[in-house]
Amino acid sequence: MDIKSKLVKRAKKGDTEAFQMLIHEEKEKMYRTAYVYMRNENDALEVFQESLYKALNSIQTLKNNDYFSTWLMRILINTAIATLNKKQKIVPISNEMFDQIGDVKNIQSEEHLDLLQAMDEIEEKYKTVLLLRFYHDFTVKQIATFLDCPEGTVKTNIRRGLEGLRLKLKGVYLDDRQNSIV
Known part of the structure; x- marks a missing residue:
C-alpha cells in the first residue's frame, strides 16, 4: 500500500x-x-x-x-x-x-486569454472533459469513471469540445492574420 x-x-x-x-x-x-x-x-x-x-x-x-x-x-x-x-x-x-x-x-499571454474565452463559450460537458484530459492529464478511462459515463461518450465529448475550440479560435486568429496583411 x-x-x-x-x-x-x-x-x-x-x-x-x-x-x-x-x-x-x-x-x-x-x-x-x-x-x-x-x-x-x-x-x-x-x-x-x-x-x-x-x-x-x-x-x-x-x-x-x-x-x-x-x-x-x-x-x-x-x-x-x-x-x-x-x-x-x-x-x-x-x-x-x-x-x-x-x-x-x-x-498573461493573449493566446491564453483567447483560449480561456473560448473555453467559456463551449458547453459545460465539453469544458469539463477538456479540463480533466488536458489540464489535469486524466486518462479517458479515469474521466469516464469520474463522470460516471461510458468511455465512448468521453471520447466524443473531447472531440466535440476540441472542434468547438478550434472553430472559436480559428475565427480570432484568421481575422488577425487578415488584418495584418491589409
Whole structure:
C-alpha cells in the first residue's frame, strides 16, 4: 500500500492531519480548476474552500482510496457548477482581472486569454472533459469513471469540445492574420 492510500485510510478514520497532507498535494490543481470555472479569485477561493469542507465531511463515502484525487476534483467541479448556477452570473474576462492574479496563475499571454474565452463559450460537458484530459492529464478511462459515463461518450465529448475550440479560435486568429496583411 502506498503512502497516499495510507493517508486516505487515516483521513477516512477522522485524522484531519492526514487529510491536510492529502490536500497539500492537490490544492494548486484544485484552485486553478476553480479559477477556470469561476473567473474570479474570490469566487474561486470560495468554491475551493467549500469543496474542501464537503470533502472533509464526506470522505468516509470514498469507496476506492486510489481515486481520492478524482473524487476530490469531482466535488470541486460539481461545487463550481452549482455555485455558477446559483449565482447565474457571467464574468467577462478582462486583462485587469488577470493582472490581479500575479505570477501564481501565469496567464498573461493573449493566446491564453483567447483560449480561456473560448473555453467559456463551449458547453459545460465539453469544458469539463477538456479540463480533466488536458489540464489535469486524466486518462479517458479515469474521466469516464469520474463522470460516471461510458468511455465512448468521453471520447466524443473531447472531440466535440476540441472542434468547438478550434472553430472559436480559428475565427480570432484568421481575422488577425487578415488584418495584418491589409
